[in-house]
Amino acid sequence: MxxxxxxxxxxxxxxxxxxxxxxxxxxxxxxxxxxxxxxxxxxxxxxxxxxxxxxxxxxxxxxxxxxxxxxxxxxxxxxxxxxxxxxxxxxxxxxxxxxxxxxxxxxxxxxxxxxxxxxxxxxxxxxxxxxxxxxxxxxxxxxxxxxxxxxxxxxxxxxxxxxxxxxxxxxxxLTASMPAELTANTGVDALAHALEALWSKKAQPITDYLALRAAKLIFDNLKKACQEPENMDAREEMSLASLLGGMAISNAWTCAAHAISYPLTINFGVAHGNACSLTLPEVMEFNALRSEKINRITQLYGPEKMRELFKEIGLKTRLSEFGIKKDDIPLIADGVVASTLETNLVEMKKEDIITMLEKIL
Ligand SMILES: [Fe+2]
Structure with missing residues (x-):
């Protein structure tokens, strides 16, 4: 093709x-x-x-x-x-x-x-x-x-x-004045872009190259950018990662983690990057089990490595930390943006999303 x-x-x-x-x-x-x-x-x-x-x-x-x-x-x-x-x-x-x-x-x-x-x-x-x-x-x-x-x-x-x-x-x-929390939040948005571009139905060689490079830059530099705000080399690499991630999704689009993030933000005020990162490891696991390509990427940047990074940069990783309860999960599942979910390489049903959300409660 x-x-x-x-x-x-x-x-x-x-x-x-x-x-x-x-x-x-x-x-x-x-x-x-x-x-x-x-x-x-x-x-x-x-x-x-x-x-x-x-x-x-x-x-x-x-x-x-x-x-x-x-x-x-x-x-x-x-x-x-x-x-x-x-x-x-x-x-x-x-x-x-x-x-x-x-x-x-x-x-x-x-x-x-x-x-x-x-x-x-x-x-x-x-x-x-x-x-x-x-x-x-x-x-x-x-x-x-x-x-x-x-x-x-x-x-x-x-x-x-x-x-x-x-x-x-x-x-x-221009990014040097960002406080650590904003650096972390926006940085994981870039990571979500890189990974979602990889597991998109619209992925192709150019977006794959851009996305893999962006993911590597983020794993190498996000923690540094959060912990050493004056470190301009880390800031520069993160700006580049964000740009490359944006270029990747410009043609590959985003998928499940973004689709699920929108109701988390609009109903519970979760910042966009954190809203994406909440389900990112779960979405990766789900996709890796069903796609050889994603399974290969998982060897490089597996869900455990991601969870470790999120903890190190002080991100919340559970829904309950935002005051979200089990009863709220159907509302989130109903608010998932279908046109974004559709690009996910592997088909994901509403029950799958509910299972994922329950896991990170
Ligand atoms: Fe995003």
Whole structure:
């Protein structure tokens, strides 16, 4: 069987690469999308200085696990100010929300309809420059945006090739201010991307190479990045791992651990990376028993090695640590995102998911 690989995003990687944002700005009116973290001010100022000829509007109303309302708010600013280009500076939430803002500004309508009503993005959106400040989501190189409805307790990914950012500027120095907990949480998201790309039905030679390299970088560097926050070599390797993991899922997509993570986050507030890591060893065991390919990978990075790493970096590994009880398991199983679960190389039924969740209670 043949395969294809598409990644239209230009990638600029390296310490200090934030100083090269201006090279990619060819429009006058710019929307800057960011979150409310105090760490954003300094890099934001540095970029503004580079764009002294541009008219810059700032939209900073993006929450963790961004909502469709957050996206609509950004689109309003684009329309009001006539913005022609979007720059996103932040973690996966900010970049995901900005992707949709840039797209909906051209395609029109409400974010809710694209996220939960099957409305399709047809046209290319405004150009987007994505600048990650964490190392894990890989959102700067994926065609996905995960959007939530906090009242209705919905969280689902939109996948569309029009969502690829035009440029990704990955400057590992921006991740140096992350506290250990965020480093751990985002780092295991990258691990989930690498492993899920490997056990995806859409896996192919390029995504396999990217994913294996990403997994190795994470096992070699995540603990160091958590325990020695100033260690820039470890930070740089984690930024690279996140990028490679993102490139892998951009074409291979994610699978079971992500599908199960969404209801854990929306109903119980579990941070995305930790929500993925909770079931990652179980999903690996399940897949390895039924797939020769996954079994081979398990020799390298088996579930025990993973559990050990999670403990060392201080992650919670049981549902009860989040106040989740046995009675809550059916709600989680019902909330699993079917379109994400579907990519899992091995078929996984609802009973299988319930068994897995009970094991990690
Ligand atoms: Fe993820």
């Amino acid at each position: 043949g395969w294809e690989f598409q990644l239209p995003t230009k990638i600029i990687f390296g310490r200090g690469s934030l100083s090269r944002v201006w090279e990619n700005v060819d429009r006058k009116k710019v929307l800057f999308v960011t979150g409310k973290s105090r760490f954003r001010e300094e890099p934001l100022g540095r970029i503004k200085k580079q764009l002294s000829n541009a008219q810059v509007s700032v939209y900073d109303n993006v929450e963790p696990n961004p909502t469709h309302q957050n996206v609509d708010g950004g689109v309003e600013v684009i329309e009001k100010e006539g913005c022609e280009l979007v720059i996103a500076l932040g973690g996966g939430s900010v970049i995901d929300a900005a992707k949709l803002m840039a797209s909906i500004a051209v395609n029109k309508g409400k974010a809710y309809d694209y996220a939960f009503q099957k409305k399709r993005i047809e046209k290319k959106g405004l150009p987007l420059i994505a600048i990650p400040t964490t190392a894990g989501t890989g959102s700067e190189v994926t065609p996905f945006a995960v959007i939530s409805d906090k009242e209705k307790k919905l969280k689902a990914p939109i996948r569309n090739r029009q969502l690829f950012p035009k440029v990704a500027v990955v400057d590992p120095e």
